[in-house]
Amino acid sequence: MAETFVQKVLARAAGRDRVDVGDIVTVHPRRLLTHDNTAAIIAKIGPELDRWGVADPEQPVIVLDHVTPAKDTATAAAHQAVRAFVTRFGLTHFYDVGRGICHQVVLEEGLAAPGDIVVGSDSHTCSYGAVGALATGIDRTEAAAVLLTGRTWLKVPPSVRITLAGSLPEAVTAKDLILTLIGRLGADGAAYRVVEFGGEIGALPVADRITIANMGVEMGAKAAVFEVDEATRSFLDASPLAPGDGSAVDADVGAEYESIHEVDLGTIAPVVARPGRVDDVIAVSEAAGTGVDQVLLGTCTNGRLEDLHAAAALLDGRPIAAGVRLLVLPASRRVFEAAAQDGTLAALSRSGATVLPPGCGPCLGAHLGVLAPGEVCLSTANRNFRGRMGTPEADIWLGGPTTAAATALAGVIADPREVQR
Numbered sequence: 001m002a003e004t005f006v007q008k009v010l011a012r013a014a015g016r017d018r019v020d021v022g023d024i025v026t027v028h029p030r031r032l033l034t035h036d037n038t039a040a041i042i043a044k045i046g047p048e049l050d051r052w053g054v055a056d057p058e059q060p061v062i063v064l065d066h067v068t069p070a071k072d073t074a075t076a077a078a079h080q081a082v083r084a085f086v087t088r089f090g091l092t093h094f095y096d097v098g099r100g101i102c103h104q105v106v107l108e109e110g111l112a113a114p115g116d117i118v119v120g121s122d123s124h125t126c127s128y129g130a131v132g133a134l135a136t137g138i139d140r141t142e143a144a145a146v147l148l149t150g151r152t153w154l155k156v157p158p159s160v161r162i163t164l165a166g167s168l169p170e171a172v173t174a175k176d177l178i179l180t181l182i183g184r185l186g187a188d189g190a191a192y193r194v195v196e197f198g199g200e201i202g203a204l205p206v207a208d209r210i211t212i213a214n215m216g217v218e219m220g221a222k223a224a225v226f227e228v229d230e231a232t233r234s235f236l237d238a239s240p241l242a243p244g245d246g247s248a249v250d251a252d253v254g255a256e257y258e259s260i261h262e263v264d265l266g267t268i269a270p271v272v273a274r275p276g277r278v279d280d281v282i283a284v285s286e287a288a289g290t291g292v293d294q295v296l297l298g299t300c301t302n303g304r305l306e307d308l309h310a311a312a313a314l315l316d317g318r319p320i321a322a323g324v325r326l327l328v329l330p331a332s333r334r335v336f337e338a339a340a341q342d343g344t345l346a347a348l349s350r351s352g353a354t355v356l357p358p359g360c361g362p363c364l365g366a367h368l369g370v371l372a373p374g375e376v377c378l379s380t381a382n383r384n385f386r387g388r389m390g391t392p393e394a395d396i397w398l399g400g401p402t403t404a405a406a407t408a409l410a411g412v413i414a415d416p417r418e419v420q421r
Helices: 005-014 038-044 046-052 073-089 102-108 123-131 140-149 174-185 206-214 230-237 305-315 333-341 344-350 401-410
Strands: 024-027 031-034 060-063 093-095 117-120 134-137 152-155 159-165 194-199 223-226 259-264 271-273 281-283 294-298 325-329 376-379 395-398
Touching: 005 024, 005 117, 005 134, 005 159, 005 194, 005 223, 031 102, 031 140, 038 046, 038 073, 038 140, 046 140, 060 102, 102 123, 102 206, 117 123, 117 140, 123 134, 123 206, 123 223, 123 230, 134 223, 140 152, 174 206, 174 259, 174 271, 174 281, 174 401, 194 206, 206 223, 206 230, 206 305, 294 305, 294 401, 305 333, 305 344, 305 401, 325 344, 333 344, 376 401
Parallel strands: 031 060, 031 117, 060 093, 117 134, 159 194, 159 259, 194 223, 294 325, 294 376, 376 395
Antiparallel strands: 024 152, 271 281, 271 395
């Protein structure tokens, strides 16, 4: 009987011939991701760690990225506690302040590979579905249990299939595609489902797939996954740790899906999500002319080199509008260095951008670019909830990197197709 991607991965991990939707299985994830919240997680289980230690020192991946560099003494002390924990238990995969955002680092380092199960105490762990991994967020208590036992349980979810065809038009980005899909399906349209992306995915580079998988959770998905192809294999070949794609898993022809959606990429146009809800999506033309105070280009959603290239190409050396702050947030040190080497950071700076250190920065509203009451930001991040960037009295619009560049240039939300040279 034909099986979906998630059925095949979970059956293999559980040592069973087959699992069905609704079954509960116990698995040993290849990786457990945590970040700055590691300090809170280990604080829950101090006596247990003293007694049993960490089940598998190769399993945890810890990246300090959320409030980096430390903004105050409390943050610095939490980082210090994480470093001491890593040293005490000889953990292999630790990335300190400045290495980048956890999701970008995991993918760059090859810490997630096709067919892997990866869990993480961050909702955007689903990003790793871009390389064919079953990756999903868990809460801190579950993460603590995985540290101690190496195992967790999962309920086999139903699956949704999205079949892609064609290619995106000029100036239209993967962010426009995923926002369009979220707008159509709704914030809970794929609640506790695995969303499989297939069809003509070759038109989307892996960087675009990361953007799309990253925002799977914004439609409620348990995981979002792309089929493995030559682009995936080339990406993994450039990673230091990935073991190739021998464990790649494809859904069977004839597998049962809760729903199937066909998308012609050529019909996708620039869109934005209005403040407060990621699924409140409208054409950028409907929002054109809305004044902004700040534009954020970056984060784990759109902070890759390809995103910075797209924005710099559209700006083309022209200065951003007076009174607008353009913040550029590379997703990792590797992205930062590549963008510095090829002149992209210098070009963005000449246009008036402020380049921030690799990390989460303004995205979560803890430091580095928080908004004042009444301000408006166009952001390439993944969430626009009230208070997300500091104050609930600010408005956050979501858009793609070309829309961000066009908006910074115009000083108001603008259609990138209208301002391109």
